[in-house]
Every structure is written in structure tokens, then in C-alpha cells.
Amino acid sequence: MESTVDTLTAVRAAALSLESVSRRYKRRGRGGREATALDAVSCAVPVGSFTAVVGPSGSGKSTFLQCAAGLDRPTSGTVRIGGTDLGSLSEAALTRLRRDRVGFVFQSHALNLVPSLSIEENVVLPLVLAGADPGSATVLDRGRALLTRVGLAGRGSDGPSTLSGGQQQRVAVARALVTEPDVIFADEPTASLDPESAGLVLGLLRDAVRIDGRTVVMVTHDPAAAGWADRVLTMDGGRLR
Numbered sequence: 001m002e003s004t005v006d007t008l009t010a011v012r013a014a015a016l017s018l019e020s021v022s023r024r025y026k027r028r029g030r031g032g033r034e035a036t037a038l039d040a041v042s043c044a045v046p047v048g049s050f051t052a053v054v055g056p057s058g059s060g061k062s063t064f065l066q067c068a069a070g071l072d073r074p075t076s077g078t079v080r081i082g083g084t085d086l087g088s089l090s091e092a093a094l095t096r097l098r099r100d101r102v103g104f105v106f107q108s109h110a111l112n113l114v115p116s117l118s119i120e121e122n123v124v125l126p127l128v129l130a131g132a133d134p135g136s137a138t139v140l141d142r143g144r145a146l147l148t149r150v151g152l153a154g155r156g157s158d159g160p161s162t163l164s165g166g167q168q169q170r171v172a173v174a175r176a177l178v179t180e181p182d183v184i185f186a187d188e189p190t191a192s193l194d195p196e197s198a199g200l201v202l203g204l205l206r207d208a209v210r211i212d213g214r215t216v217v218m219v220t221h222d223p224a225a226a227g228w229a230d231r232v233l234t235m236d237g238g239r240l241r
């Protein structure tokens with residue numbers, strides 16, 4: 001009984017929770033057989049934690065992230081971000097939740113930033129998309145403060161293409177932080193970086209947790225990257241081990 005109460009308390013206090021989440025895909029040309037990418041996965045990610053999701057290729061890590069972040073809808077089960085059941089949201093409400101309450105850092109720095117915008121404009125883009133005035137002191141100050149934080153003060157008016165891959169990933173982290181989201185999802189954020197640049201990006205994610213109390217969920221196949229996390233979830237065959 002007590003453990004049920006404890007579990008319910010943990011789910012309510014979680015930044016992110018999954019309850020028996022499955023994602024099945026219809027396979028083409030195989031007589032309608034389904035592939036189970038996620039198989040009844042349950043977990044609660046506490047506020048202010050840095051979680052790494054690891055596992056062999058094809059174990060379901062990307063599918064976990066896509067469903068957890070509201071980029072894909074599970075076949076069954078419940079995903080909650082900050083207590084909100086994503087399954088209860090319309091597409092428009094889900095888009096707003098992703099914009100306002102979730103931050104993303106993707107694998108490829110080429111995909112993370114908008115090349116036609118300046119570095120600073122990229123950082124504050126989620127605020128502007130949410131309706132903030134891009135010329136307001138609040139937005140400008142927030143952008144500059146975050147660029148200083150990621151070690152790129154003074155580069156705000158340059159274009160992303162003037163930065164190295166590692167620097168671009170640091171801008172992506174700044175942008176992921178700008179809305180002070182409930183959860184920051186990172187999908188192999190250091191996959192294309194040298195160890196030194198990777199360390200800088202991982203240090204920024206860790207600081208977001210330790211200094212700001214943010215919550216980070218990072219998919220990685222790199223044990224060194226996973227070593228920066230507080231907790232490691234291991235996937236195998238669509239399940240958490």
C-alpha cells in the first residue's frame with residue numbers, strides 16, 4: 001500500500017512520467033505484422049535530474065525520446081510532462097506545450113539552428129514564436145545572458161555558419177534553456193563532436209540541472225556522455241532493463 005502511495009507521489013512530482021507506454025509500428029509487406037519499438041515502458045524522471053537513456057542500436061531509445069517529448073504519440077499508455085497528460089491535448093495544444101515547456105537539442109548541429117537567423121535570434125526564437133517582442137529588453141537580455149553562459153558572448157549578431165560544430169551545439173543548448181522548460185530532451189547531442197567540445201556541451205547540460213534545477217533527458221550510445229548523468233536508464237528490446 002505504502003509503495004503505491006510512494007509511486008503516485010513520485011509520478012506527481014516528476015518532470016516527466018511514462019506509464020505503460022507502448023509504440024508499435026505496422027511493418028509494410030510482412031503480412032501486417034507489427035514491430036514493437038517500445039514495450040510497456042514505465043518510469044518517472046524527477047525534477048532537477050540529469051537522466052541518460054542508453055542501450056544497443058534498435059533498442060528503442062529514439063522512440064522513447066520521441067514519445068516522451070510529444071513528437072510522436074504512443075500506441076498506448078500515458079506520458080505526462082509537468083503533470084500534463086500529453087494524450088489529452090489537441091495537436092495545437094501539444095505544439096504549444098513543445099514550444100513553451102520543452103527544450104530540444106538534436107544530434108546534428110546543422111539541423112539545430114536556422115541558418116538565415118543570427119545566433120542571438122536563434123537563441124530567443126522560442127520566445128518570439130510564443131509572441132514575445134524580439135526587440136524588447138527582456139528578450140535581448142535573456143539572449144545575451146545565455147550566450148555569455150555558453151561562452152559565446154559577443155557572437156550574437158554573427159550567423160550560425162561562422163561557428164564550429166561544438167559552438168553550434170552550445171547555441172542549441174542556450175536555445176533549449178531560453179523558455180525555462182520543464183524538460184530538456186537531447187538526442188545524441190555530442191555524436192558529431194570531438195571529446196573536448198562534447199565535454200563543454202555536456203557541462204552546460206549538467207549546469208542547467210545543478211545550477212538552475214532544470215531536468216534533462218539525454219539519449220546517447222556513448223558511455224562517456226552517460227557518465228555525466230545522475231541516473232542511467234538502459235533500454236533493451238523496447239523495454240527498460
Ligand SMILES: Nc1ncnc2c1ncn2[C@@H]1O[C@H](COP(=O)(O)OP(=O)(O)OP(=O)(O)O)[C@@H](O)[C@H]1O
Pocket residue numbers: 025026027035036037055056057058059060061062063064221
Ligand atoms: N517508423 C518506424 N517504422 C517501423 N519500425 C520502426 C520505426 N521506427 C523505429 N522502428 C523500429 O523500432 C525499433 C526501435 O528503434 P529506435 O530507433 O527507437 O532504436 P534506437 O535504440 O534509437 O536505435 P539507434 O541507436 O540505432 O538510433 C527498431 O527495431 C526499429 O526498426
